[in-house]
Amino acid sequence: MTTGVGSTEPEKSGGADLRGAGAGSWEPVIGLEIHVQLKTETKMFCRCRNGFGGEPNSQTCPVCLAFPGALPVPNRRAIEETIKLGLALDCTIAERAVFHRKNYFYPDNPKAYQISQYDEPLCARGHLDVPTEHGVTRIGITRAHLEEDAAKNVHVAASGRIHGATATLVDFNRCGTPLVEIVTEPDIHDAETAKRFLQLLRQTVVELELSDAELEHGSMRFDVNVSVRPAGSDELRTRTELKNMNSFSFAAKGIEREIARQIRIYEDGGVVEQETLHFDPAHEESPPLRSKEEAQDYRYFPEPDLVPVEPGKDLVDRLRATLQVLPGARITRIAETLSFYDADVLVTGGLDRLWTSLVDAGADPKEAANVLANQFVAAGIDPGTVDAGELAKLVSARAEIPRAAFDEALAKVGERGFSADPYLEQKVVADTAELDPIIQRIIDANPAQAEQYRSGKEGLLGFFVGRVMKETGGSADPRVVNERVRALL
Amino acid sequence: MARITRDEVLHVARLARIELSDDEVAKFQEQLANILEAVSKVSELDLSDVPPTAHPLEIANAWAEDVPRDCLPLDEVFANAPDRDGDYFRTPPA
Ligand SMILES: [Zn+2]
Numbered sequence: 001m002t003t004g005v006g007s008t009e010p011e012k013s014g015g016a017d018l019r020g021a022g023a024g025s026w027e028p029v030i031g032l033e034i035h036v037q038l039k040t041e042t043k044m045f046c047r048c049r050n051g052f053g054g055e056p057n058s059q060t061c062p063v064c065l066a067f068p069g070a071l072p073v074p075n076r077r078a079i080e081e082t083i084k085l086g087l088a089l090d091c092t093i094a095e096r097a098v099f100h101r102k103n104y105f106y107p108d109n110p111k112a113y114q115i116s117q118y119d120e121p122l123c124a125r126g127h128l129d130v131p132t133e134h135g136v137t138r139i140g141i142t143r144a145h146l147e148e149d150a151a152k153n154v155h156v157a158a159s160g161r162i163h164g165a166t167a168t169l170v171d172f173n174r175c176g177t178p179l180v181e182i183v184t185e186p187d188i189h190d191a192e193t194a195k196r197f198l199q200l201l202r203q204t205v206v207e208l209e210l211s212d213a214e215l216e217h218g219s220m221r222f223d224v225n226v227s228v229r230p231a232g233s234d235e236l237r238t239r240t241e242l243k244n245m246n247s248f249s250f251a252a253k254g255i256e257r258e259i260a261r262q263i264r265i266y267e268d269g270g271v272v273e274q275e276t277l278h279f280d281p282a283h284e285e286s287p288p289l290r291s292k293e294e295a296q297d298y299r300y301f302p303e304p305d306l307v308p309v310e311p312g313k314d315l316v317d318r319l320r321a322t323l324q325v326l327p328g329a330r331i332t333r334i335a336e337t338l339s340f341y342d343a344d345v346l347v348t349g350g351l352d353r354l355w356t357s358l359v360d361a362g363a364d365p366k367e368a369a370n371v372l373a374n375q376f377v378a379a380g381i382d383p384g385t386v387d388a389g390e391l392a393k394l395v396s397a398r399a400e401i402p403r404a405a406f407d408e409a410l411a412k413v414g415e416r417g418f419s420a421d422p423y424l425e426q427k428v429v430a431d432t433a434e435l436d437p438i439i440q441r442i443i444d445a446n447p448a449q450a451e452q453y454r455s456g457k458e459g460l461l462g463f464f465v466g467r468v469m470k471e472t473g474g475s476a477d478p479r480v481v482n483e484r485v486r487a488l489l
Numbered sequence: 490m491a492r493i494t495r496d497e498v499l500h501v502a503r504l505a506r507i508e509l510s511d512d513e514v515a516k517f518q519e520q521l522a523n524i525l526e527a528v529s530k531v532s533e534l535d536l537s538d539v540p541p542t543a544h545p546l547e548i549a550n551a552w553a554e555d556v557p558r559d560c561l562p563l564d565e566v567f568a569n570a571p572d573r574d575g576d577y578f579r580t581p582p583a
Contacts (some may be wrong), residue, residue, distance in 0.1 A: 040555050047558040056576040061561050067569075077555035098543040105506045107580040112505075120543070153583060156574075171576035297504060302543040310549040 001458045024234060025084045026266070028259045029239070030153060030188035030224060034084075034201060036180045037149065037219040038078050044148045044178040045072030052217070056171040064176035066110035071305050074099075078178035079122070081210040083311055084285035084319045085180060086123025088204055088326055089141045096310050097122040097145075099303040106170050108150035110175065118300045121145035122309065128204075130197050131331040133340045136350045137172030139197050151175035180210075186225070186236065191255035199348045201325040206350065217248050219464040226255055227272070254279055278318045283320070326378045342369045349373070350383060357388030371395050375410050385414040393420040402428050404474035432484055439481070439488050439489045442467045453489055461485060493522045 043050050046063035062070035086093050098117035126141035154169040182201070188194045202220055205213045213220035227239035242258060245251040254277075262272050327347045334352055335341035346352040351372045358368040371394075376383075391413050398406055401423060409423035429435060442464060443450050453460040464485045469476055497539065498518050502509045563576060572579040 040553050042557050047553065047556065048560050049557045057563065057566050057578070058576070060566055061558075065566065067559075074552040075555050079552060096549070103504070105504070107578075107583045154577070155582065165582040167574070167582040168580045169574055170580060171577055270581050274534040299504070304544065305547055307551050308549045309546045309552075 019052070025231055026259075026263050027233075028189050028190075028191075028226045028255075029186045029227045029229060029236065030193060030194050030255060031186040031239075032182075032184045032188070032197065032222055032224055033406075034182045034198070034220065034222040036182070036205050036213055038081055038178040038180060038210055039212060039219075040075055040077050040081070040178055042075055043176040044075050044078055044146070045176055046070075047073075048176070050177045051166065054173050057173065058203065059173040060175070064110075065172055066112075072115060073304075074306065074309070075178060078146060079135055079309055079311075080315070080319060081208070082122050082144065082180050083316060084208055084322065085182075085205065085210060086126065086144050087316070087320050088208060088323060089123070089126035089128055089144060089182070091123035091126030091141060091144060093311055093316050094120060094122055094124065094309075096120060096308050098308050098324050099146075099306045100300045102147075102298045102300055104298060106150075107170050108153050108175070110151070114148060114150065115303055115306070116147035116181075117145035120308075122311070128197065129328050130193060130200055130203060131328055131335065131340065131344070132193065132196065134410050136328075136332065137193055139187045139193075142183040144180055144182045147179050147181060149174050149177045149179040160404070183377055185225075191252040194224065194255055195252040196344075198248050198251065200328055200331075203348050203350065207324070207327060215248075222251070224251060224255055226258045226262070228259055238272045238274050239276065240272065243276055243278050245279045289333065329405060337365050339367055342366075342373065345369075345373045349377065351376070354383040354386060354388060354391075358392045361389045361392035363392040366397050367398065371398065371410075375407070376413075379411050379413075381410075381414040387413075387418060389416055390420040393424060397424050399477075400424075400428055402473070402475035403469075405477070426475065428477040429472060429475050430480045432480065435472075435476060435481060436488065438471055439464070439484050441466055442471065443485075443488060450489060461489075464489070493525060501526055 001428075024032070040050050041046060042446050043059075043064055046061050048059045048061050048064055051059070063072055083093055097117065098120040099115050101113040102116045102118075103113045105112050121143045123144040124142065126144070127138050128141060129136045129138050135264060142452075149171050151172045152174050154171070156167050156169055157165045184197070188197060202213045205220070211219055215221075215405070222245070224242040224245070224253065225239045226242060227237045229235050229237050242254050243253070245254055250359075258277070265272050313434075330352055331340075331343045331347045336344060337343075338346075346355050346369060349372075355365075355368055356370075359365050382458055390466045394406065394409050394413065397420070405423045405426040409420060412418055414419075446464075446467075449460050449463055453464075465478065465481050468481045469478065495518055498514050498521065499509070502514075502517075505558055567573050567578075570578050
């Protein structure tokens with residue numbers, strides 16, 4: 001059995017020269033639509049478990065399988081979490097929100113409609129302030145609403161390619177799980193800002209603990225609408241939709257390429273066609289690709305099986321009180337101490353709270369940021385497990401202890417009861433009286449290299465330093481070794 | 490008399506993935522027109538001050554706590570399924 005999904009090749013637009021864009025004659029217009037899976041215990045409209053890992057169709061019931069007569073009951077926590085996200089995005093929370101039926105026929109949807117929201121969403125008219133090197137860019141949020149996810153389809157073929165699909169297999173475990181859809185205004189004008197927005201939104205969602213928002217698991221998905229217009233104009237031209245991009249960097253590249261493609265078409269006197277470009281066919285699941293005349297024709301109407309949601313001031317105030325300082329604000333604050341780039345890496349990497357603790361414990365801000373963004377991330381340690389006091393000692397002693405001891409300590413810094421002290425005792429050898437004989441011995445043992453160095457091959461310095469570091473088991477101070485090797489040669 | 494065209498019937502049938510014979514198109518054209526006409530009675534009233542109704546009941550916030558309950562056993566899940574492949578439902582290729 002061969003499985004394959006999707007039918008579109010990745011879009012190939014060829015050389016992405018930004019003709020015209022450099023001259024400032026074209027302005028890209030970018031809007032985003034993001035779906036985030038809520039990590040509630042149960043599904044949106046039934047109390048089946050919401051989670052990965054079950055055997056196919058083992059997390060289903062009459063409601064999510066759409067057996068006749070079954071009635072949906074909304075998940076209170078999902079509603080509250082959507083409101084929380086709405087508040088974090090400075091949205092107006094509806095006094096009355098209504099669920100609608102979005103009708104479409106496809107095997108990922110047993111009712112033949114998805115319960116979604118239409119003209120009365122829970123959250124509307126908000127914004128997210130995205131810090132950049134040049135200050136804050138405000139991106140409008142059109143709406144954030146709650147809906148249910150679809151089932152997972154596997155298209156199977158007897159042999160080879162998807163074109164020969166003979167059947168679709170359906171697993172309804174995901175069907176009916178809660179999904180928040182966030183739609184931005186077309187306020188974004190370059191790929192980099194789109195990428196930063198997505199990173200910041202992801203971090204916000206993760207910190208609110210309402211979703212894992214992992215692209216690779218599909219718990220966060222996004223589509224990008226791209227069009228271009230003559231700079232200075234406020235018209236909205238035909239846009240194309242980019243789907244199934246599984247990384248933020250990939251999205252940024254895809255957007256840049258699409259902008260260039262559209263500019264090229266206009267400059268050649270052509271017309272941009274409305275179309276959907278799929279980037280990662282392996283991730284394509286739904287919705288059905290409809291013909292142009294059927295697109296958007298979902299015959300929305302109010303879901304008669306559900307009464308309206310009226311959050312009320314008390315609930316909204318209670319949820320608002322749970323909000324902490326949001327990532328965007330923290331980037332801006334930390335960028336007063338560090339560079340914008342460092343601040344961004346710390347916050348979107350979920351490292352800035354630990355960084356603050358390290359600085360509070362006496363570590364140098366820049367040193368602490370360097371260690372966190374590099375060695376700490378590489379070691380794959382969960383920041384939540386770290387005793388900041390011990391890590392701060394390590395960061396401060398980094399130059400004085402052998403590199404090997406530092407690496408070893410860092411790898412263990414997340415362990416229960418970790419103490420930096422035994423590692424701090426392993427002082428780096430910086431004493432020239434101790435190092436010089438070793439260095440001299442290595443120079444004597446490699447006369448040819450020494451001669452080449454003296455005749456101008458300065459690159460060989462590294463060769464000698466490396467030998468000394470190896471000889472001393474990594475305990476020598478590289479700066480002193482560098483100096484002494486130079487001197488003795 | 491509310492009107493619905495033949496093309497509108499065909500369009501809705503296509504959205505619903507239903508194939509209709511010519512006789513059926515004519516039949517549904519008439520039936521749908523009758524339904525529309527019955528409903529359009531409402532527009533004889535002046536409702537400019539009435540907000541749209543989403544639900545006839547005067548209640549809101551009928552929700553449940555986020556606590557799991559037992560799901561259906563697989564034999565019941567598949568009891569009415571026309572086709573099954575292992576623990577998957579099997580449908581014609583989509
Ligand atoms: Zn269920």
